[in-house]
Amino acid sequence: MQEVLNQRIETAKASASYLPSEERTKAMTWLQANGLPHAKAEEYKYTHLTKVLEKEFSLQAGVAKSVVTKEQLSGLLFESVEAHHVVLVDGVFAPELSRIAADSKQLEISAFHEAQQKPAYLQYAAKEAHAEADPFIALNTAFASNGLFIEVKRGAAVELPVILYHISSASDAKPVIYPRNLIVVGENAQVKLVEHYITLGEAATFTNSVTEIVCQQDALVDYYKLQFNNPSAHQVGTTQVLQVKKSVFTATTVSLDGKMLRNNLNIVMDDEHCESNMWGLYLLNGKSHVDNHTMVDHRKPNALSNENYKGIMDGNSTAVFNGKIFVRQDAQKTNAFQSNRNILLSNDASVNTKPQLEIWADDVKCSHGCTIGQMDEEQLFYLRARGLSYESARAMLLHAFAADVIQNIKIEGIRTLLEELIIERLSK
Amino acid sequence: MLSIKNLHANIEGKEILRGINLEVKAGEVHAIMGPNGSGKSTLASVLAGREEYEVTEGSVEFLGKDLLELAPEDRAREGVFLAFQYPVEIPGVSTTNFLKSAVNQVREYKGLPPLDAVSFLSMMKERMKLVEIDQSLLSRSLNEGFSGGEKKRNEIFQMAMLEPKLALLDETDSGLDIDALRIVSQGVNKLKNKDNAVVVVTHYQRLLEYIVPDYVHVLYKGRIVKSGTKELALELEEKGYDWIKEEVGEVL
Numbered sequence A: 001m002q003e004v005l006n007q008r009i010e011t012a013k014a015s016a017s018y019l020p021s022e023e024r025t026k027a028m029t030w031l032q033a034n035g036l037p038h039a040k041a042e043e044y045k046y047t048h049l050t051k052v053l054e055k056e057f058s059l060q061a062g063v064a065k066s067v068v069t070k071e072q073l074s075g076l077l078f079e080s081v082e083a084h085h086v087v088l089v090d091g092v093f094a095p096e097l098s099r100i101a102a103d104s105k106q107l108e109i110s111a112f113h114e115a116q117q118k119p120a121y122l123q124y125a126a127k128e129a130h131a132e133a134d135p136f137i138a139l140n141t142a143f144a145s146n147g148l149f150i151e152v153k154r155g156a157a158v159e160l161p162v163i164l165y166h167i168s169s170a171s172d173a174k175p176v177i178y179p180r181n182l183i184v185v186g187e188n189a190q191v192k193l194v195e196h197y198i199t200l201g202e203a204a205t206f207t208n209s210v211t212e213i214v215c216q217q218d219a220l221v222d223y224y225k226l227q228f229n230n231p232s233a234h235q236v237g238t239t240q241v242l243q244v245k246k247s248v249f250t251a252t253t254v255s256l257d258g259k260m261l262r263n264n265l266n267i268v269m270d271d272e273h274c275e276s277n278m279w280g281l282y283l284l285n286g287k288s289h290v291d292n293h294t295m296v297d298h299r300k301p302n303a304l305s306n307e308n309y310k311g312i313m314d315g316n317s318t319a320v321f322n323g324k325i326f327v328r329q330d331a332q333k334t335n336a337f338q339s340n341r342n343i344l345l346s347n348d349a350s351v352n353t354k355p356q357l358e359i360w361a362d363d364v365k366c367s368h369g370c371t372i373g374q375m376d377e378e379q380l381f382y383l384r385a386r387g388l389s390y391e392s393a394r395a396m397l398l399h400a401f402a403a404d405v406i407q408n409i410k411i412e413g414i415r416t417l418l419e420e421l422i423i424e425r426l427s428k
Numbered sequence B: 001m002l003s004i005k006n007l008h009a010n011i012e013g014k015e016i017l018r019g020i021n022l023e024v025k026a027g028e029v030h031a032i033m034g035p036n037g038s039g040k041s042t043l044a045s046v047l048a049g050r051e052e053y054e055v056t057e058g059s060v061e062f063l064g065k066d067l068l069e070l071a072p073e074d075r076a077r078e079g080v081f082l083a084f085q086y087p088v089e090i091p092g093v094s095t096t097n098f099l100k101s102a103v104n105q106v107r108e109y110k111g112l113p114p115l116d117a118v119s120f121l122s123m124m125k126e127r128m129k130l131v132e133i134d135q136s137l138l139s140r141s142l143n144e145g146f147s148g149g150e151k152k153r154n155e156i157f158q159m160a161m162l163e164p165k166l167a168l169l170d171e172t173d174s175g176l177d178i179d180a181l182r183i184v185s186q187g188v189n190k191l192k193n194k195d196n197a198v199v200v201v202t203h204y205q206r207l208l209e210y211i212v213p214d215y216v217h218v219l220y221k222g223r224i225v226k227s228g229t230k231e232l233a234l235e236l237e238e239k240g241y242d243w244i245k246e247e248v249g250e251v252l
């Protein structure tokens, strides 16, 4: 693997990229020295992405070779949702396929190559997601050649959600796709962001993404990551968030399909009175595997983090939840709550859940809890004793279990769509 | 309506019901009394179809059908209703929410068209008055944070919505203060007619002053050891169960 990786790095060195060159070089050097995680690497031991890469993918950066047409995308985008629809094909921004009705005084969306001189880009690009923190951040930083830069201007309350569609054109060469996003939300600005992944065709795909989000003072950011398109998708993505004073960041991660999905959500609360919410729902079937690693780093006092991940697992599916909460010595009066609850519907499904709290401050309120269980027979019987069929009683209970995550989705069209998908899935 | 013959049931290999015989006819009210642990709730659960219990012997016929053959939901659709002694909490599911599906699935079973939202709501409003229950309670997660009395009132409200042929009320009086007891009992009485029947499980005569039984049975160690009229309940209230235990001691 290392050999192939080194070759690719050599090729990448010779080719152009719009990512900051210093960070890119750092990432390459790091990869040359450390490689990708081996089977026993602590952070990736349940999710063997390296093996998949080695066996099935070429590591080649995905260049948009095949031309994707509007017709091909019809029915795949959330047409009914009024939004700024931003399409990226194999990691490359495709303005001709996008529908953006933004007022540039409020919202600017551009590719990295157009953003090179923008102050916010210069200040933050590749500054928060560190290559040495995660091999797949390094991989993306080394191999992504372009990216998407979104700037929400100071004071702007962007009304329509911004939806990023990451399209894999899934050519036969099995490239890896490296989406790279930088989103800077200015002081007192508000925005709803969605990342959604779509594969054209049935082919297996591998996506390695990095999204950096900066929430300036008093910013209000809702972020949604949706994974329900392709049962043969492999994905490892990092959402790296920096929060400044009094900002509120909410992430909702919903995973319904995928061969092997790894979501890293890292939130650094670098200022006082920040609030972050991490909601997650994974509803898996077949041989899907989803691994959610979250990390919230309380660096300053008086901040609140709230985490609630729920899993419903059927078939042979597997899930991993790892929730790190760091409360630094300075971060007095921190409130940090974490919960991960799982229902196993089949004997062959499994969940691995691990809270990881490291607290150096003394005046904090922290709580965490994980549960893995079956359907509650008492509840099932109660509803059946009222005349509900087994199937509808089961669906109702599971839906109620999932509801507190779904209810938090503030984009109505997407919430409704997910509700429908979930009800359909649970009624099977 | 209901005919129980020599019913035996086990849980976890332990025999709890040991030969129950009971006949309930349309229009009747039966009371089942008996010391703690004698099997009253077990009987109610077996009739409602709780699957943990294994019926090892005997038969139960309900309106000409073999009740034991039916799934719990089909028993409910045929008209059996169990007001639980300990109603379970269901976070995220409100009474309104599941009752709408329940009522319509029962209707579908009977070949009736579903109720639309408007008719369902007006039916709710009407039945809510019957047990003086508040809309806000019905919109909350079922039984979550309900007081004992609220839980029981909610059970009877559901009964009013489902209009069962046979209502099994398992200690519906426990947790109710005297005013609530009166309201709930009056609700049950209003729902009573010549075509349906009620079986109340209770430890106390007080409930039976409101819901007046035609027959009173004493369940002891998994059998009905004594049956009588409402005077038997008075006697039990006065004297407790020891005399019955003595009376049946030699038989058991």
Ligand SMILES: Nc1ncnc2c1ncn2[C@@H]1O[C@H](COP(=O)(O)OP(=O)(O)OP(=O)(O)O)[C@@H](O)[C@H]1O
Residues within 6 Å of the ligand: B011, B012, B014, B016, B034, B035, B036, B037, B038, B039, B040, B041, B042, B043, B052, B085
């Ligand atoms: N799930 C169970 N597992 C094991 N034993 C059980 C279970 N449920 C009931 N039992 C036992 O069965 C017996 C009868 O219980 P049941 O609840 O039917 O009594 P009861 O007459 O309703 O009592 P009470 O008046 O206290 O409500 C008791 O000895 C009880 O411990």
Ligand SMILES: [Mg+2]
Residues within 6 Å of the ligand: B040, B041, B042, B085, B170, B171
């Ligand atoms: Mg009981």
